Amino acid sequence: MYQLKEYRLFTLFAKCRLEVFCFSLYLVLGGCHSFAQNNDTIPLRKKNQSDSIKSYELKGVTISDIQEKPISLSLAPLQKLSSSELETQGALQLSDAVKQFSGTIIKDYGGIGGLKTISVRSLGSQNTLVAYDGITLSDCQNGQVDLGKFTLENVAYISLVNGQDDNILQTARAFSLSSLLNIQSKTPVFEQQKPFNLLIGAKAGSFGLFNPLLIIENRISNKVSLSFNVNWLQSTGDYPFTIRYGSKNDSVSSETRQNSDIKSLSLEANAFIQLTPKQKLNVKANYYDSERGLPGAVVFYTSNSLQRLWDRNFFIQANYANTLSQKFLFRVDAKYSNVYTHYLDPYYLLNADKKLDEEFRQNEYYLSEAIQYNIFKPFSISWANDFFVNRLHSNLNKYNEPERYSWLSALNAKYDIKRLQILASLLSTQINEHTNQDHTEKQYHQLTPFAGVTYKIFKKENLRLRYFYKQNYRVPNFNELYYNNIGNPDLRPEKTNQQNVGITYSASFGSFAPLVLFTADGYYNNVNDKIIAVPRQNLFVWSMQNIGKVQSTGIDIVLESHFQLYAEMKLIASGNYGYQQSLDKSNSKQKTYDNQIPYTPVHSGNLNISFLNPWVDFNYNIFFCGTRYTGVNTKTNELEAYTEHNVTLSKQLKIKRVLVKLQAQVLNLFDTEYEVVNYYPMPGRNYRIGITASY
Numbered sequence: 001m002y003q004l005k006e007y008r009l010f011t012l013f014a015k016c017r018l019e020v021f022c023f024s025l026y027l028v029l030g031g032c033h034s035f036a037q038n039n040d041t042i043p044l045r046k047k048n049q050s051d052s053i054k055s056y057e058l059k060g061v062t063i064s065d066i067q068e069k070p071i072s073l074s075l076a077p078l079q080k081l082s083s084s085e086l087e088t089q090g091a092l093q094l095s096d097a098v099k100q101f102s103g104t105i106i107k108d109y110g111g112i113g114g115l116k117t118i119s120v121r122s123l124g125s126q127n128t129l130v131a132y133d134g135i136t137l138s139d140c141q142n143g144q145v146d147l148g149k150f151t152l153e154n155v156a157y158i159s160l161v162n163g164q165d166d167n168i169l170q171t172a173r174a175f176s177l178s179s180l181l182n183i184q185s186k187t188p189v190f191e192q193q194k195p196f197n198l199l200i201g202a203k204a205g206s207f208g209l210f211n212p213l214l215i216i217e218n219r220i221s222n223k224v225s226l227s228f229n230v231n232w233l234q235s236t237g238d239y240p241f242t243i244r245y246g247s248k249n250d251s252v253s254s255e256t257r258q259n260s261d262i263k264s265l266s267l268e269a270n271a272f273i274q275l276t277p278k279q280k281l282n283v284k285a286n287y288y289d290s291e292r293g294l295p296g297a298v299v300f301y302t303s304n305s306l307q308r309l310w311d312r313n314f315f316i317q318a319n320y321a322n323t324l325s326q327k328f329l330f331r332v333d334a335k336y337s338n339v340y341t342h343y344l345d346p347y348y349l350l351n352a353d354k355k356l357d358e359e360f361r362q363n364e365y366y367l368s369e370a371i372q373y374n375i376f377k378p379f380s381i382s383w384a385n386d387f388f389v390n391r392l393h394s395n396l397n398k399y400n401e402p403e404r405y406s407w408l409s410a411l412n413a414k415y416d417i418k419r420l421q422i423l424a425s426l427l428s429t430q431i432n433e434h435t436n437q438d439h440t441e442k443q444y445h446q447l448t449p450f451a452g453v454t455y456k457i458f459k460k461e462n463l464r465l466r467y468f469y470k471q472n473y474r475v476p477n478f479n480e481l482y483y484n485n486i487g488n489p490d491l492r493p494e495k496t497n498q499q500n501v502g503i504t505y506s507a508s509f510g511s512f513a514p515l516v517l518f519t520a521d522g523y524y525n526n527v528n529d530k531i532i533a534v535p536r537q538n539l540f541v542w543s544m545q546n547i548g549k550v551q552s553t554g555i556d557i558v559l560e561s562h563f564q565l566y567a568e569m570k571l572i573a574s575g576n577y578g579y580q581q582s583l584d585k586s587n588s589k590q591k592t593y594d595n596q597i598p599y600t601p602v603h604s605g606n607l608n609i610s611f612l613n614p615w616v617d618f619n620y621n622i623f624f625c626g627t628r629y630t631g632v633n634t635k636t637n638e639l640e641a642y643t644e645h646n647v648t649l650s651k652q653l654k655i656k657r658v659l660v661k662l663q664a665q666v667l668n669l670f671d672t673e674y675e676v677v678n679y680y681p682m683p684g685r686n687y688r689i690g691i692t693a694s695y
Helices: 002-040 083-089 094-098 478-482
Strands: 078-082 104-108 116-120 128-132 135-137 155-162 179-185 196-205 209-219 224-235 240-245 251-256 262-276 279-293 308-323 328-345 356-376 379-394 402-416 420-435 441-456 462-474 494-509 513-538 541-566 569-584 603-612 617-625 642-655 658-667 675-677 686-694
Touching (some): 078 083, 083 155, 083 617, 094 104, 209 686
Antiparallel strands (some): 196 686, 209 224, 379 402, 402 420, 494 513, 569 603, 642 658
16 A cells, blocks of 8 residues: 555656656747747848848857866866877777776776676776766666777767766766766868768777778758768687686696677767757767677686677667757757667576577667756756656566666756855656566655865965765666576665765966876765675575675876977876775675775776877877785685786878878787686787778
């Protein structure tokens, strides 16, 4: 009876908010219609008709959600890499770039086709949102986004914010988890007499790497432009590695990685429409199709694996933005996504007589509206409402096919003057869920606050202090709740408390050093009811349980300097250092109590040096990862620290109206042997070359 009342209240509340949402949308669309009608009443001058009054062409207002706010002014820790930096460093996949951010851990199973997921400040991959042009990518099945699926040729920048972004005109979903990784695609730029851009290129390298690409951009009119991208990626992944046996590693065997191949196709189409000087509409359609082998763990003198994985993902999304007036800003986002996954294991240990052949299909329907009201110059508020539906279907017998209805509502307030910025938010999460098997209803309700402040200490020096506090609420994904032999339908959501205190400094020392940036942030994270997998009957039958509690303390330090050596010679040096102590506080009777949690290094860092000159641009990158443990913190479970060195050379040539870019890379320069995930060796020294021609 109590659940029924709760459900009725939820339904009533949802209807009320839906009415408000529809009314806001009606006001905006009505305003568009009125604007169009007013334009129709303006008389048009006939062709060749003279006019004694001089006319002047006024520049239109372009609406853009890409804010180039300096990193040093951000209330929460913000890291960013621009397209020029990504090109200079020669990053092939999103994971190559993201691992340079301080406080991040990339779980990598090796090779181009290996699964790559992100964890920020030890909170797990399910606690980081990944957004594409401000609209969240989702995976309701396992809560992870594979960063290896995204290449970077058409990316304007990538950014990572810990906590919450300063921009309050966002989807409610963007405020829902501990960190946000955003991929911002490029907007076409055309010359006045050239309404067409073309880029064609290819990369090739060790282990059968071949990556051709094509980007076409076309300006249809002054208000409409289109772009189309094609990207093919393949690799045999058969890199050599060394196995060392025995307690003293006195037995050595040279092997070749098997079943690590990948073939993938990515297609994307974009439409950029400037409806009026104050209104814009962007539409994106994306399709990804891949087949890959899943290489096995190298244990017991063998690494044989015949597991295969097929992915077919499609989504279409739209963003509408309207500057109603100087006081009112409005945006609407909509998205539909379809994710198909096919997993095959011919020799599954729990089914010795038959193969494991599983198919899953996810569907998501998503709608969001957000409105911002600037009450007076330094003070503004916003309200965002997101409604989305997730469904998961499978070919498995007796599988609970879940359906989840989510409504997120975020109320934000921001006070921003030259020396002081204060931001406060309150996020409401309401979820209703049921399955086709037991027909039981689940409801989740939670309010999570955020509060942050940044203050400029001195008037003339750009030295700032910042602090934020944030609560997060992560509902279990469908695999954790319902997957065969593993899922636990009684799981409780994870609850996280984040605190961050930091200092930022930026300065310019004339033309020689136009930019010096320094940030240092200390943080404390406390996770309760952490969802972890524990063995039940044996090592092959596990279950998900809420027995996890993790306390993390750490420091992130970032330093970046730009030096203008001569007119056409520039040196850019950047580096970061991360310290993380993430301790398991789950159960004082377990051996893992007070241990560093698995795969979390205490020390990590990155150093990047770029020398830009008229001859050949040079980039040197060093990535360091300290000692980690795969379980109990003993020598047996220790993964050794490693350092990876990468060198990239780039050259640009102008041949008439064609710009040609050449690039050569040596990755893992010193052929370091290391593992990111235990028993999954990473590639040694390897090479890449690339060429692109743009017109």
